[in-house]
Amino acid sequence: MNSNRKLKVLLVASEMTPFVKTGGLADVVGSLPVALNSLGGIDVRTIIPKYKYISDEEYDITELNHPIKFTIDNYEHEFRLKVKEMSGGWLSYFIDSGIFSDRDGIYGHNDDAWRFGFFSRSVIEMAKAINFKPDIIHCNDWHTGLIPAYLKTIYQDEPFFQDTKTIFTIHNLGYQGVFSKDLLPYLGLSWDEFKQEKLEFWDRISFIKGGLSYADFITTVSKKYSAEIQTPRYGENLHNLLRSRSDVLYGITNGLDYEEWNPATDIYIHRNYDSSNIEDKIHNKIQLQKENILPVSEEIPLLGVVSRLSPQKGLDIIADSIYELMSRNIQFILLGTGDEYYQDLFRRFGGEFRNSVSINLKFDLVMAKQIYAGSDIFLMPSRYEPCGLGQLISMRYGTIPVVRNTGGLSDTVQDYNSVTGSGTGFKFEHETSDGLLWAIGKALEVYSNKDKWKKLIKNAMNAKHSWKKSAGEYMELYRKITEDK
Ligand code: ADP
Numbered sequence: 001m002n003s004n005r006k007l008k009v010l011l012v013a014s015e016m017t018p019f020v021k022t023g024g025l026a027d028v029v030g031s032l033p034v035a036l037n038s039l040g041g042i043d044v045r046t047i048i049p050k051y052k053y054i055s056d057e058e059y060d061i062t063e064l065n066h067p068i069k070f071t072i073d074n075y076e077h078e079f080r081l082k083v084k085e086m087s088g089g090w091l092s093y094f095i096d097s098g099i100f101s102d103r104d105g106i107y108g109h110n111d112d113a114w115r116f117g118f119f120s121r122s123v124i125e126m127a128k129a130i131n132f133k134p135d136i137i138h139c140n141d142w143h144t145g146l147i148p149a150y151l152k153t154i155y156q157d158e159p160f161f162q163d164t165k166t167i168f169t170i171h172n173l174g175y176q177g178v179f180s181k182d183l184l185p186y187l188g189l190s191w192d193e194f195k196q197e198k199l200e201f202w203d204r205i206s207f208i209k210g211g212l213s214y215a216d217f218i219t220t221v222s223k224k225y226s227a228e229i230q231t232p233r234y235g236e237n238l239h240n241l242l243r244s245r246s247d248v249l250y251g252i253t254n255g256l257d258y259e260e261w262n263p264a265t266d267i268y269i270h271r272n273y274d275s276s277n278i279e280d281k282i283h284n285k286i287q288l289q290k291e292n293i294l295p296v297s298e299e300i301p302l303l304g305v306v307s308r309l310s311p312q313k314g315l316d317i318i319a320d321s322i323y324e325l326m327s328r329n330i331q332f333i334l335l336g337t338g339d340e341y342y343q344d345l346f347r348r349f350g351g352e353f354r355n356s357v358s359i360n361l362k363f364d365l366v367m368a369k370q371i372y373a374g375s376d377i378f379l380m381p382s383r384y385e386p387c388g389l390g391q392l393i394s395m396r397y398g399t400i401p402v403v404r405n406t407g408g409l410s411d412t413v414q415d416y417n418s419v420t421g422s423g424t425g426f427k428f429e430h431e432t433s434d435g436l437l438w439a440i441g442k443a444l445e446v447y448s449n450k451d452k453w454k455k456l457i458k459n460a461m462n463a464k465h466s467w468k469k470s471a472g473e474y475m476e477l478y479r480k481i482t483e484d485k
Contacts (some may be wrong), residue, residue, distance in 0.1 A: 001064045007478055009036070009044045010134040012123050014116065015106065016046060016092075017260075019054045022106060023308060024254070024389045025141060025171045028221070032258040035471030037088050042475065044405075045132065049119050050094035052101050052265060059084055061094065068129045070121060072188035079122045081129065089390060096121045103194055113179040116207065117187040120146040120346035127318075131264045135482045142177030145210035146187065149199065152214045154188060165481050168211030170220040172386050173229050173236045174312055177207030201237075212241055217481055219250045219474075221387035222408035226251030233408075234384055241335050248389050253411055254387040255467030256396060263397045263461075269373040273398075275461040278454060281373065281398055284413045287297035288374030292358035294331050301447055303330045303401065303440070304375030306368045306390055309338030309346075309361075314381035314404060319345050325440070326353050333358040333375065372397040378444055381428075385409045391425070395460040401425035411467060412482055417445065426458040 029351030033044045054061070069079040075418035080096040099115045109115060124147065127134060139147050148166040148450045155158035157160050160233070181204055184194060192198075198213050212218060220226045230243045242249060261266075264274040282298055289296045303325070307313045310437055319342075325332065332353075334346055343361050350359035360367060372378070378394035380403045387408030390400040393414070403409040405427040416423035428439035448454050 004043055005098075006043045007136070007475075007482060008134045009045060009136045009138055010041060010123070010127060010132070011046045011138045011140070012120075012144045012147060012290060013046070013048055013140040014119075015046050019092075020051055020106065024249070024387065026388055027257065028171065028254055029140060029254065031260075031467050032471060032474065033086075033090055033092075034257070035255065035467035037090050037108065038468075039471055039475055042478070043090075044093045045093060047093040047095065047123055047126070049100040049115075050096040051106055052103060054094065055083070063096075065129060068122070068125055069318070070125045073119070073185055077273065079118075079126075081126050082263060093126065094118055095126065097122070097154075100400055103340045104164065112193065112450075113177070113205075113207070113240050114145040114184050114186065117146055117183075117269035118178065121143055121188065124146060124155060124161075128158075132158060134164050135479055136165050136167055137216065138169065139211055140169045141171050142175055142206075142208040144168075145207035145212075146189075147210070148214035148216075149189065149210035151191060151194065153190070165217070166215040167217045167219060167384060167477070167481070168215035170208075170211075170386065172227070172233070172312075173208070173220075173238065174384070175208075176201070176204075176238075178204050179207070181205050181257060193233055197241075206240070209241070212238060212245065217250065217477065218242075218245055219252050219477070221251070222253045222411045223251035224410045225384075225386045225407035228384070228407060240469070250477060252477070253408060253465075254392075254472055255470040256389065256390065256392040256465050258396070258466045261393050264391060265374055266373070268368055268369045270370070275398070275458050278398055278457050278461070281457070284370065284374040285352060285376070288333065288370055289331070291370075292333055292360075294333070295355060295448075296356055297331075300329055300331050300377045301377060301444060302333065303377045303379055304371040304394075305332075305334040305336065305379050306371050307334075307336045307338075307380070307424065309336045311339070312383055313434075314431065315342050315346075315379045315385050317404075317431060317433055317436050318379060319349070319438075321436050322349050322353075322357075323438055324433065326356060328444075329360075331356045333360070333371055335360045335364060335371055337363050358472065372399055375399045376447060377402055377440070379440075380404070380409060381431075381438070382406060382409060383431055388412070392465045393467070395424055395463050396428075398457040398461045399455060400460055402436070402443055404431065404435070405429050412463075414459075416442070418446070421452065421455050422450055422459065423456070424463045 015026040270287035273280035385407040413425040
């Protein structure tokens with residue numbers, strides 16, 4: 001490729017900040033283009049479905065073109081294409097159709113296969129309709145998995161996409177988009193694709209295999225996770241496929257948006273602070289205790305959790321540790337939504353330990369920030385963790401992470417060394433309450449020494465996890481892929 005020409009990248013996902021977020025995927029898709037754009041030499045554009053919650057008026061989103069039409073199985077379908085120019089000048093597109101805009105909720109509809117299949121087709125059609133010929137279509141998670149499959153099948157002879165390469169990024173291998181094989185014709189794919197080395201998965205079709213089997217390159221969001229998913233323990237029954245593609249599988253660790261997550265300027269926290277005046281962090285703890293009707297105390301260690309309540313996050317390990325923790329003088333605050341099972345479990349703990357446990361079963365971006373700022377210790381005992389943002393945010397806010405030594409947690413948290421005082425948190429190996437309690441015990445030992453704890457907070461706050469480095473690695477990969485042409 002002519003090195004003076006701007007690289008054209010279309011970044012596709014099902015969610016993206018600031019428009020719609022259920023988890024870390026949205027943060028990544030919102031932050032990566034900003035960081036890429038600031039590196040220069042790239043025309044990066046994003047595209048997501050236009051859900052009911054994304055208001056044209058609020059975000060100044062406008063409609064482009066006439067409705068765009070395409071045909072599957074002799075049926076004509078259409079969608080509207082909308083766009084917003086983001087600050088920084090890059091373009092964010094939206095596929096607008098009733099299957100997204102007339103529904104509550106983002107995922108979990110019984111026609112999700114059709115919704116995200118339709119979305120994937122629409123993304124390809126939209127590129128043609130606006131004559132944006134991407135060098136790379138960068139797909140993210142199962143919702144976009146059929147894009148590489150479509151490009152390598154029904155669009156393979158289209159001159160328009162002859163030079164287009166695909167990257168598929170795994171943000172979480174645990175979510176695969178597996179549906180009945182009977183849907184294959186409705187998605188416009190032939191039975192030739194129903195093979196084990198293609199889309200077939202235990203006699204069903206797997207959208208994530210669209211990404212893993214057909215994409216030119218695969219990435220995941222940390223180096224350690226990229227190795228882990230090639231093993232049976234973490235491979236979710238896809239480790240053999242991933243191992244067979246290890247020559248094109250890369251790990252690029254996520255960064256954190258350092259403007260969005262900044263205790264020095266955050267308008268949602270009670271008192272701003274940075275690593276040169278960490279004494280002010282304590283006002284956030286006091287306020288958090290007051291608002292959550294916990295006894296106000298500077299000394300009692302406050303342990304925080306902000307998490308989806310799913311088995312992945314190791315909440316059962318926390319639950320198994322609660323009685324032991326409560327026998328010590330400790331406070332615990334949790335913010336999360338998800339599985340009923342965990343909601344009930346933690347609600348019960350909240351009732352049982354009213355004086356030291358605060359359970360908040362909701363999705364609340366403001367409260368999340370207040371917990372990151374106000375807690376002393378942040379717990380993230382995940383059974384697996386592709387990258388994880390919670391630990392990056394907590395370090396940024398000087399709240400010391402206690403994490404299981406897996407995936408991105410392993411790559412981003414540096415274990416505390418009691419001899420040198422280096423490190424940014426505490427890691428443990430075993431997926432048991434003994435493992436977690438052992439690491440919390442080590443953290444509390446340091447906590448009891450004010451000087452050492454202060455130094456640890458400084459280390460965590462000064463750790464560098466901004467997007468700049470990660471965006472540079474993506475850029476390098478984009479260049480490598482386009483030069484390979
Ligand atoms: P995952 O994407 O697996 O859920 P991450 O740690 O990568 O986990 O990202 C989670 C993101 O979602 C973080 O920004 C976290 O603060 C946020 N989050 C999780 N649960 C909640 C909640 N209940 N309220 C507000 N933010 C939440």
